[in-house]
Amino acid sequence: MLKRERLLKIVDIVNKQGIITVNDIIHELNVSDMTIRRDLDELEKAGKLVRIHGGAQSITHAMDQELSHVEKLDVQVEEKTQIAALAASVVSDRDTVFLGPGTTIELLARHLLHKKIRIITNSYPVFEILTQSDTAEIMLIGGDFRKNTGTFVGPLVNSSLQKLNFTKAFISANGVHNEEISTYSIEEGEAHQIALNNSRSKYLLVDHTKFNREDFYVFYNLHDMDYLLTDDKIRTDVQAHYEQYVEMQLHKRHKEE
Numbered sequence: 001m002l003k004r005e006r007l008l009k010i011v012d013i014v015n016k017q018g019i020i021t022v023n024d025i026i027h028e029l030n031v032s033d034m035t036i037r038r039d040l041d042e043l044e045k046a047g048k049l050v051r052i053h054g055g056a057q058s059i060t061h062a063m064d065q066e067l068s069h070v071e072k073l074d075v076q077v078e079e080k081t082q083i084a085a086l087a088a089s090v091v092s093d094r095d096t097v098f099l100g101p102g103t104t105i106e107l108l109a110r111h112l113l114h115k116k117i118r119i120i121t122n123s124y125p126v127f128e129i130l131t132q133s134d135t136a137e138i139m140l141i142g143g144d145f146r147k148n149t150g151t152f153v154g155p156l157v158n159s160s161l162q163k164l165n166f167t168k169a170f171i172s173a174n175g176v177h178n179e180e181i182s183t184y185s186i187e188e189g190e191a192h193q194i195a196l197n198n199s200r201s202k203y204l205l206v207d208h209t210k211f212n213r214e215d216f217y218v219f220y221n222l223h224d225m226d227y228l229l230t231d232d233k234i235r236t237d238v239q240a241h242y243e244q245y246v247e248m249q250l251h252k253r254h255k256e257e
Contacts, residue, residue, distance in 0.1 A: 001029065003039075007048075010039055014049050014058050021055035045235070050209045052076060059213065079207035079231035082251035084108040086229050087170055087205055091115060095167040098195045099126050101151040101188060102172035104205045112136060120164060122157050122191055124150040146185065153187035161194040169199035171220075173206055175213035179222040179245050182215040189219030202226045204246070208234040211242065222246050 001009075006029060013028060014020050025036050040056050043049050050057045053076055083104055088111030091097060097112070099105050101123035109126045112119065113133040120139045121127055127140040141161065144154035171192050175182045181204060183189045196202045202225045211234065222228070222245040229249050242248060 001031075006031065007039055007043060010036075010056075011043060011048050014056050017058075019052070019055065019057045024055070047212065050213065052209060053078075057209075076207045076209060076231075079209075079233060080104040080107055082231045083205050083207060083229050084111060086249060086251045087203060088112060090203070090227075091117060091168065093117060096120070096165070098161075098164075098166045098169040098199060099123065100169070100171040100192055100195065101126065101149050102205075104172045104207070105170055108170060108205070120166065122152045122161075124152070144187070146188065149185070149188065151185075151188055151191075153185065153191055157191050158194055161191060161198065164198060166195065166199040168201045168203060169195045170203045170205055171196060173204060173210060173219075174215040176204070176206055176211050176222065176228075176242070177214045180214070180218045181220040181222055181225070182218045184215050184217070186217045189217040193219045196220055196224075204228045205230075207231050208238070211238050 009029060010025060013025065022033060022036050022040070026033060040049070040051055043056070044051045048059070050059060080103060084107035087108045091112060093116040096118045097120070099109060099119060099121040105123065106125050106129055109129040113130070114135055116135050118137040118139070119130055120141060121130070122141045122143070124140070127138065130136060130138045141152060141157050143152040143157035146153055173181045173183050183192070204225045204227070206228070208231055222242070225246050227249055228242065228246045232250050234250065239248060
């Protein structure tokens with residue numbers, strides 16, 4: 001099979017299935033692991049798919065089908081860990097912090113267990129992590145429960161958030177395309193928007209696979225964010241483009257890493 005034919009075949013498979021593993025492609029095309037990984041890297045650079053841990057994802061997959069909370073736990077773990085550590089470094093004692101839903105935010109929550117801060121969240125998985133803290137003051141805002149993400153949404157959540165002010169708000173998203181920040185759920189996006197509007201400092205936490213991607217509901221403008229935190233795998237041209245809209249902070253690896 002010629003390389004061009006193989007690349008077209010990979011894109012076709014990913015677009016049909018949404019998410020596919022390297023092993024799936026190896027079995028389908030009968031080529032080596034190294035060849036497939038090179039092909040996936042090349043296709044990602046060409047904007048044909050998104051590389052994820054152990055495979056690839058269709059560009060449009062997020063709009064067609066929202067990954068469950070369990071599925072997201074295994075995606076881009078290293079990158080999310082970097083971002084969470086970077087975000088934790090800007091939180092100071094006595095801050096009042098809003099933590100939105102998402103697996104990156106859950107990793108951030110683990111870094112905050114020993115800080116003397118007040119934390120408000122509408123994410124049950126985040127809240128479960130925070131219950132381990134003996135120093136933080138925790139508030140869970142309840143409402144309608146979205147089982148797929150473990151998030152409380154709706155009028156009760158929104159009315160509560162409208163009455164609260166935050167020192168810092170940390171939000172993740174499914175896509176960032178030019179100035180538009182988007183997510184799958186309208187209800188989650190509305191809560192994001194209120195929390196961000198009521199925060200002195202606004203932080204967007206997204207890994208490098210979320211850039212140049214769109215999801216169903218645009219809930220905020222990148223110009224209105226204060227900081228965008230991402231991992232060190234972002235391409236330099238993508239970073240340069242998005243620095244036009246917002247101040248970006250990247251995790252920097254230590255030499256021993």
